[in-house]
Amino acid sequence: MEPKEISRRNFIRVSGLASAALCLGVYFPASAKEEVIVSKAAADARGIEMNAWLQIDTDGKVTITDHRAEMGQGSFQSVPQIVAEELEVDLKDVNVIFAQGNPKKYGSQITGGSSTIRGSYKQLLHLSATARTVLIMAAANKWAVPVSECYAESGNVIHKPSGKKFHYGELVVDASKLEAPKEIQLKKISEYKLIRKPLNRRDTPIKTNGEAIFGLDKRLPGMLYAVVERNPRMRGTLKSFDSTAALKVPGVKKVFKVQMKVYDTTRDGVVIVATSTWAAMQGRKALHVVWDDSGFEHVNTIDIVKRQEELLKTSEGISFKTQGDPDGVLKQSSNTIDVIYQTPYQAHSAMEPLNCIAHYQPDKIEVWGPIQAPDWIQGNLSDEFKIPKENVVVNMTFLGGGFGRKAFLDYPYEATLISKEIGAPVQVVWSREDDTTQGPFRPGIAYRCQGAIANGEISAIKFRVAGQNLDHWQGGKRDKPNSSTDEGFVKPYFNSIKNISFSDINFELPIPPMWWRSVYASTHGFGYESFMNEMAALAGKDQLDFRREYLKDERCQKLIDRMEEVSGWKSRKKNEGYGVAITECFNTTVGQIVKVSRHTDGKVKIDQVWAVMDCGWYVNPDIIRAQVEGSVLMALGAATIHEITFKDGLPEQRNFYNYLMPRMSDMPPVEVHIMENTADAGGVGEPGLPPFSPALTDAIYDLTGNRIRKLPFDMNKV
């Protein structure tokens, strides 16, 4: 039973705290659906655990705890921007600290699914407005004037008629004794001074002078460094190793076997612990390891692709969704297409390779690192090492990119094992080669797309998907279709396409797969939206008008109008190829138009990308623009520059010399537009990625008549 009196309208109690006079947070009751805003004092009195999202000291200092990771997506700026708005404080007076992992305190903290803002902005707005309200009440009481005569501004409460003011620090003690009113008035969007403004990011200065501390930069007293030689085929076992030469390398302290868990598989490795990163790397070079790689398939990319093609021809798969009777209609139609789309495996390749510091003590574990999933890691380490959760402390540093790879358990687990064995804090460093070759990878997926057009309209669509299913690696049942089979597909299509089906064909490999920026939308978007462009061509219609016909809801109509307007779609010239795609993921819809032309050197170049994002309520338009610019570049790399291929069970790419990355000269100009509306906030960090590759290949088709159905392709050869 939760104590009755702790509720939204009765959230605050006498504060006996010396340091933090007003400390508000949200408490996630195990039994209730809705979380509750609560003061620190009330929480302590009840013995419940709350987060300390917002704290105002007697000197007026405001501290916000950022419960999500900062990996470039801007939580370090956008979370305070929300709080400062409703609290009425100056942004520069707000301190931000990173939370430690604790789902009991913060709910989900996984920085994935583009959830940083959409997952918590309502709570943050409400919390901050609540604090402002009680501060105003406290001032009104002190002056013995009506609350309606007072307002808050820049960390002060001001009495309008007399001009008297108190700064928040002077009010926090009184405020913490008050009960907040039942209804808290939130600002209207038109009243926002900070939200929706392109304010500069507060983490920029420390990211231009070397001060920002990423995982690899963290140092602890007495810390040792380690590198691990892991099985290159990801599945084999360690037969034997000879550490004699490695141990002779100056600085090398210890060499031993370590087994990292990756889902329910084990990755065998030999770890070299040394006094510096370099010494550990030298030790690794001198190490001799023999692997036993029997008992599992050594895959080849050629076979993966062949097998997927075969399955798409012979298997119906497991139905994910069927509307109407696409099979029946297809059988009776004469105007049909039946094509296969293919996408490759990808590594995440964040600029900061994986790394983690762990300090294991008999009754306590503490880890530091570039971590996207602190709460999940806390739970895992607690289970694995049999240490109560409250003694497992997970600290997030800045992340040098994540893209999903750092929302995983394997690297902190391995680091903790190593620390336990050596009895000292240790930083485990993955080389670029480790980071590129060890996976888990974004799976390459193939699509069979069938469609029929009658009288210029879509009469049926049938999609079949063959690719590794992440669900299966997380305990999902084999007889269920992939839960993300239609990810990326814009929902309103379902209202206007009467006969449509999606099915998922089981496709198993020994390679561990993983989410990668925008997850399945990153590949599905290419298959599904490219196919929509083929259907438009079959119907003899303009691709954008075709979308307009089938995406009838108001938000989509407005998005399409905007796309047309900003790109000059209607006035495009001969010798210019224009392509389009619209995808949806994480409650955000993004449309992109790509323009290409053949330059004097004979090569096709991307002249311009226009992206229009409808993410509903949003915080910082400049951060959104940056995220979309980056998403386009990442999509460009995956569509035209790199892929992970396997030969005899080994990934063939190792470092940036054969896993090439787009460079400065590859960056196309990207113009980003944001739709203005008051719908619930959607994601921002990922949804800009999926529409790019189908829009690009559509533009190439428009220019050359050549339809590209397999990624990656070479821009120099189109």
Place this chain on the structure above:
Amino acid sequence: MISLNVNGKQHQIDADPNMPLLWAIRDILGLTGTKYGCGAAQCGACTVHMNGEAVRSCVTKLNRAAGQQIVTIEGLSANNNHPLQLAWNELNVPQCGYCQSGQLMSAAVLLRENLNPTDQDIDDAMSGNICRCGTYQRIRAAIHKAAHIQQEAAKI
């Protein structure tokens, strides 16, 4: 003992002369602004200046760096106020930020030698620096802006 001059400060360090400068700077001197990205001269995250030239510290051995003037991101300016740093801040260039020390160090050499670089000059000078977050468009704009800031400052 190897003597290293980093950001104008003299250090005597006891290390393998074959150790790349990158690891000496990071693990021994504790200057962690210079990043490890690939260890193979492919990404530019480890870029520092040696006698004013941009070098990849991950492949520059200590014995080559000994006695030379090394400048790292921590020494690029006194107060985060190099024209490039000002422009980077104004245009919100960094996302994750991991590549940015290297980007700035490469751009600083370009801007010193070329007061008004063209897009082509920028493509050429910056081609060795990868940004996985895709900040290239802003880096380009910020270099142009920094060139402008530098020219304005020269007029005064």
